[in-house]
Amino acid sequence: MSLPRIAVDAMGGDEGVRVMVEGAAIARRRHKDFQFLLVGDEGRIKQALEHHPGMAGASEILHCEDVVGGDELPSRAIRRAKTTSMGLAVGAVKSGEAGAAVSAGNTGALMAMSKIALRTLPGIDRPALAALLPTLQEHDVVMLDLGANTEADARNLVQFAVMGAAYSRIVNGFEKPRVRLLNIGTEEIKGTDALRDAAARLSAATAREDSDLALEFDGFVESDKINRGETHVVVTDGFSGNIALKAIEGSARFVTDLLKQAFTSSLRSKIGFLVSRPATELLKHHLDPNNHNGAVFLGLNGVVVKSHGSATAGGVANAVAVAARLLENKLTERIAHDLAAMGEDALKENGRENGRQSTGKDSPDEAAA
Amino acid sequence: MSLPRIAVDAMGGDEGVRVMVEGAAIARRRHKDFQFLLVGDEGRIKQALEHHPGMAGASEILHCEDVVGGDELPSRAIRRAKTTSMGLAVGAVKSGEAGAAVSAGNTGALMAMSKIALRTLPGIDRPALAALLPTLQEHDVVMLDLGANTEADARNLVQFAVMGAAYSRIVNGFEKPRVRLLNIGTEEIKGTDALRDAAARLSAATAREDSDLALEFDGFVESDKINRGETHVVVTDGFSGNIALKAIEGSARFVTDLLKQAFTSSLRSKIGFLVSRPATELLKHHLDPNNHNGAVFLGLNGVVVKSHGSATAGGVANAVAVAARLLENKLTERIAHDLAAMGEDALKENGRENGRQSTGKDSPDEAAA
Structure with missing residues (x-):
């Protein structure tokens, strides 16, 4: 076909x-x-x-x-x-x-x-924006939500976990991606109610003996570990995800800018820079967002890929390739399967309001862009 | 004396x-x-x-x-x-x-x-953890809260702005530090109710003709700009602040780790590395947390400085020096002065609950460590 x-x-x-x-x-x-x-x-x-x-x-x-x-x-x-x-x-x-x-x-x-x-897929309350970030390993890490929702309750976070895992399986080929929730510490007691509730739901769902879930849940991860590559999918609300993503981008640029300053500070370092250029080119290649291009809106009845505004033609080609792989590998059907496998307990309505409070309205303008 | x-x-x-x-x-x-x-x-x-x-x-x-x-x-x-x-x-x-x-x-x-x-200072509801981060400029940037409070309403954020500005004045010597609120976009409509409310309060307070406030409010900043050095004080809730801080630290380490890999990938790059060592040492010095050591708990009746757990003796000396400067320059009195100058409107109770929702209890164990 x-x-x-x-x-x-x-x-x-x-x-x-x-x-x-x-x-x-x-x-x-x-x-x-x-x-x-x-x-x-x-x-x-x-x-x-x-x-x-x-x-x-x-x-x-x-x-x-x-x-x-x-x-x-x-x-x-x-x-x-x-x-x-x-x-x-x-x-x-x-x-x-x-x-x-x-x-x-x-x-x-x-x-x-x-x-x-x-529209959103059956069983999904809110779509999320997911992207690929470079790691120290061969594979990229999937992070979501990156700004589609400024708030997320436990149920939303569980849905994001399912969507992110499906994306990771297709893009990185992991059979059971390792999923963690982004938090300000790894102990069970850390963070917000929404995070603790989501962790409890994901632990219970993945621990069930009859579980057919194609993901592992590994608890919490702190934002300094996102790029280590040990976690395959980092799940968070859109506010924190956007803060983490842009902090990572800004810090990487900061360090490379400092490096440029340092390398042009003396004749000796200029010579060193020239000699070691292949090494710094390798670094540049690894960090180049064009090589990780293709953020995806997950949870919709269809595949929509966002290419960086400043992407090169090569970057656009990567975004197109991501779209094609998601189509080919039936992203939406995978999400539907895993949602079913997650079970009702993990997806039940929240007993009380959790996480960032609702703004009452749902303006599309509040989200990150 | x-x-x-x-x-x-x-x-x-x-x-x-x-x-x-x-x-x-x-x-x-x-x-x-x-x-x-x-x-x-x-x-x-x-x-x-x-x-x-x-x-x-x-x-x-x-x-x-x-x-x-x-x-x-x-x-x-x-x-x-x-x-x-x-x-x-x-x-x-x-x-x-x-x-x-x-x-x-x-x-x-x-x-x-x-x-x-x-105990907290009169007029301060919650203390905050503030730290110094390196920038492309000569001066460090002050960021708070970094994890003392997983949630913050508009009034808390205004108080953090006052405390952070006092810290920046003492540590960096700015007469009127430029303060911004961390957000997922710079347009007025972005982010949470708490952020928009805090921005409106700070704008109104700094725009008053009779204002005696020793800070400027410049609106929102995104996390990729924290290290640029154009903003002197970045104000946020403890959850987002902790996420941003650790993402910056992790990303800087990620890039330097990649650099190490790249520099040892061939004989040529090894030679280049040796020749340009003074440059990379400069980078290391600039990024070394010991040179920015001394996070401070602001808003208390007294000065408490947190040194990095892994700080060297030189790092500890810097933390001690920060403590001494804050004492010498009467940090707590400066905060009290600016709180008064901020005015009642900026510090009024929130009409409704804003920001991350209260967990009901106030366990010290939820915070970042």
Whole structure:
């Protein structure tokens, strides 16, 4: 069976059409069965396609001129879903014209549009944004939620664990990914009620003798261990996840900036830098977000992948490849299976309100972007 | 006027007596007016003092044999305050025998003991743990709370802003430190109710024409910008602060570990490494936590400084110096002044519960350690 085609929002991202089309073309050179629906300005897409003759038979263009702004409020963007390249790319997944959508546009808008168009899977209360982070090991670590929900109760966290494990199995190939909850200590008593409740539910569900769950639960992890690679899936609420993700990114950039300063501080260190360039290139390669590109909105009736706004064509190609793998490996069916295996106790309504308190309303604009 | 003496918990920390006494001795070589109350096993302290003849006239020993365990629950430690080196060091501040206490022991226990013995300052609801983090600039950035409170409402956050600014003024010398609230985006609508409410209070208080506040409020900051150095004080709840702090530490270690791997991957890169060693030493120096040692419990009737458990003697000396500067510059009086300048509106009770929900109880064991 051939792969369903992938809708690419050709207008999103810092570089727009050229990079998105080139990214799709690179992905297609690696996987000959990829087919695309390129959504955006037809003239500019055709121009970009001229450089990639291999794409001619593999892509259809869905013309539109409107693009969601980088700073556009999600609440405004969702009203423009029928006229913008992002809205139409997500809409193509809803209508079945495509199997997955990839966009490098405004994260908050993409999330809000995807939620409205694709709805959450049966049994999932809230979708979550998951991403891949580099580790000291060969494999990446999956972390979620990264900002789709500023709050999460125990039941949400259990659902995130199921979704993250499914993603890790497909992307990293672990049969039973090791899942931990992000906390401020590893002892049982640490953290919020929501975290302790979620830990108790996950422990009970994975300890059941008849458990058919394709994940292991290892308790809590602190944020300084995320990159060690011993944990395969780190589960957290969107506020803490976004704080951790950006702190990791900022700190890595901080250290490499310091390194640059240090390496240019004297002639001797400049020479040392030149001699050891292959080593620092290796570091750069390992840390380059393009090599870990492809954050995913999990928990929806469909696959939506968010590419970094500043991703290179190679990064976009990786995001496209992630979308294809999730399609091929039936992400949504895996999530449904594991939700069932988790059992009712783990997913019961919370006896009392837990975690960050609800804001009363559910504005799409509060989330991280 | 001579400086009040500093009580040093000589038994806490990974290395114990030798490092703590040596740290005090190094601090004293730099500041001849420092006086110490060394709390712990008299025999071992005397033995350590033999290597530091300059300390003879500058220190008194308060003998005790008990030590708080690294994993000891705060709820247990507080019942042993009268017999442990940590408890007696904090107790010396309460009784006035010392002006400040320095300990490298169990953070949660130190916090719980300090809260009980010293109580919070008038107008402060909850103390907070603040630390110094390196930046790309010359100065460190102050971040708080780092784990004393897993939750914080708008009023708590305003109080943290006042306490953090006072700390930054003393340690970094800024007249009006630039304060920001840690959030998952910089737009006004981002994040939790507590954050938005705190931002509104701080904006209003600093915008008042008659404002005598010695701080500027610059809105929100995302965690990837903490180390840039443009913000002087980063204010957050203890859960998010702990997540951000440890993510920064873990990511910096991750990058330097990768660098080590890269530098030993070939003969060429090994040679490059040797040639550029002065540069990498500079990096190591800048990132070394010993050079930013001295986390502080702010908001108490007294100065309590937490030294890293694994700090070297040089690191301990820095923690002692921080304690002395806070004493000398009358930290608690500065906080009281700024609280008054903040005005009633900024510190009013919250109309409704905000932020992370209360756990109902207030167990000292939930906090980060």
